[in-house]
Amino acid sequence: MSEVNWKNPVIKWVDSRLPVFSMMHHSTAGYPTPKNLNYWWNFGSLALTVLVIMILTGVFLVMNYTPHTSMAFDSVERIMRDVNYGWLLRYLHMNGASMFFIVVYIHMFRGLYYGSYRAPREILWAVGLLIYLAMMATGFLGYVLPWGQMSFWGATVITNLFSAIPLVGDPIVTWLWGGFSVDNPTLNRFFSLHYLLPFVIAALVGVHLWALHTVKSSNPLGVEMKTEADSIPFHPYYTIKDLYGVGLFMIFFLAFVFWAPNFFGEPDNYIEANPMVTPAHIVPEWYYLPFYAILRAFTADAFIYLPFQLLFITPKLAGVIAMFGAIIILFFLPWLDRSPVRSAKFRPIYKQFFWLFFIDCLILGYVGAKPAEGILVVVGQWATLYYFAHILVIIPLLSKFEKTRPVPDSIASAVTKTAKTEEA
Amino acid sequence: MAETAANPTVETGGEDGETRRDFLLLATSAVGVVGTGLAVWPFIDSMNPSADVLALASTEVDLSAIEEGQSITITWRGKPVFVRHRTEDEIAQAKKDDSATLIEVQKDEERVQKEQWLVIVGVCTHLGCIPLGQKATDPKGEFGGWFCPCHGSHYDTSGRIRKGPAPKNLEVPPYAFIDDETIKIG
């Protein structure tokens, strides 16, 4: 780390006591970034942008929200109708949640394609997964707050899952509920936790960036930066590129907010929660659908249930284990993938399996959205099996046997060789 | 890892290139700042009184039940408002005090629309306590109006501050007579 000689005496005075300015310089104008990053690398900064939007809109929404079962639904409608720009705050927050997951999923798939999780970025990847888990919890808690039909019944279904845990399952569920069903104590504590978790996410993002700055960014070629010729300073090159990306993103995001604000939502959530009436189809928010499909795939007669049956695990518990397992196994990717090559750019076979995996996730999402009937039951089971096969079998096998393409020596040599910009 | 010191002000075509980029930078920054300001406004405005709060901003008061010498307290915008049906003596005293040494100079006729009806906000202008004097048994201070027990401010029969730490007369809220027996405050 090179020392900056600050000319301005005020800056110098502050910086010698608390190196804020040096830190800012070190992470921007003085931070080497690969010169060949493509637009798939914009999604990290987009995720941070959305986090800030969610916290800002959330704090202002809370100024008018009441977390009591008798008032929650009405307080949200008061925000929509009576609070100045309340409808805007609410729709920004509601659609921001969907945007957050769109951005983060693209960010994660970028990682899978380019081998961003490979050494020395294992911890960076792991912290990212922790952020993802925290996001899923936050989203679940937040969806309960408007106290619509889906809020209530989604909370009921998901909290009931914990009863699958042998021995302590039921006491745990009662403990979670604070009662004998999802009711006011549940709503209140979900509100408290929903306010808390985003700040946990913010802290994790800090750690995520710290880990990133330690090992520096990877790049589409998967070849580490070696010399000065490989890199450019983050500022101004990537600050402006990220700003441009934010502009494009805001156009996409606000198109939904202003013209299709309920596109990602469920009409049933505009009906006040009624513990006596279950909606015809309980569907979680779209970003949980693949996991919902995995959860439901494990029925007593499903072929994928067999190994669990042998271990005396109930279908319900099997579904829960598989659902969480689907995310847990991702932590082990850096050790499952031992290919000599990082980036799919030089892994022609892996590249095709990547896209198959992506399609499999879409299929799982579709299955999760539909009722568990007909051919979709079998489709869901096979798609679930394929998901685990991809991570646990295909990737390790490929990493051993795939014939990879020759990898360039350095970024600089690759960039000068080709005339056009590298395509993902 | 070597630090790259790529100079962001590298020429892109001589003087002309630099000034063009500087203008673009300036213009973009300006538009960006304007955009940020426009984006911040809804957040700030959302904290202003909402439509349902504004709808309750006025209260109607029926005066017919208030006898001479009686005072009632009603709530307006969350604050107490004293509505007093003044006696002849109180009105006379208030007018006489127009020429007394007043802490905040105001004539009685500036503070009432019909002289027998005094409508004032019952919040002491010192630090916000509610002055006593509405009930017949309350202390009314040395000037026959109201007395604030918190720090000893005395108000006269026109609600003017006469003695004590309060700096201003009791506020007269905006009100109008809808008819002889009803006023609308706010």
Place this chain on the structure above:
Amino acid sequence: MRKIILSAVAALALTAGTAQASGDAVELHKQDWSFNGLFGHYDQAQLKRGFQIYKEICAGCHSLRLVAYRNLQAIGFTEDEVKEIAAEYEVPAGPNEFGEIIEDGELRKRPAKPADKFVPPFANELAAKAGNGGSLPPDLSLMNKARKGGPDYVYGLLTGYLEEAPEGVEMPDTMYYNKVFPGHQISMAPPLYAEAVEYEDGTEPTLDNHAKDVVAFLNWAAEPELEERKSMGLKVMIFLIVLTAMFYALKRRIWADVH
């Protein structure tokens, strides 16, 4: 290869959407609502007619509890007209000077003010069910947002009654056959018919117009912010496109030496 993937994603996204009724998917005829689209707006005259229908027909059973009388100023009524409309209804008054809320054997009431919310036709859910053969007429404040298909669904329902159930369909006497209602059996009798309400502005009082007008009114009730939202959207979008273009130009300039 990527183009194929991306078009597959787009196709999937369009068809997936939200989970829906098992078996029969009802075809809803999309109407040409004035509030649809980029420049969507409400037609005040239509909203007034729709309000008239709600007031004279629907309000007998359906509450509109999230809308306040003062909101009616947005559809073209003056402050005085709103006061008059509100005063036609009664709301519980507080206790009298003795602290009683019952006076002469009846609950104390006062005329509604503009600040009050629309007075419901029934005191509570049980009374509503008792007055409607056990069925609960839902509140209509959010109806257009609370059903898949939104205004097209509500319009379809109001115009989708059949005099007789089709061949082979058995129905109890208390139910009516509706093409659009899930399960096709609805306990609400057809609420609209030609000339159900007399329009003052000369619009033809056909069933179709009645349905369209009341659905437009209900859309306003569910989304009163629609016009402000869409017009703000246009301004914001134009601004953003300009700003993003400037960011892009600046990016190209800064990156010129790298490319």
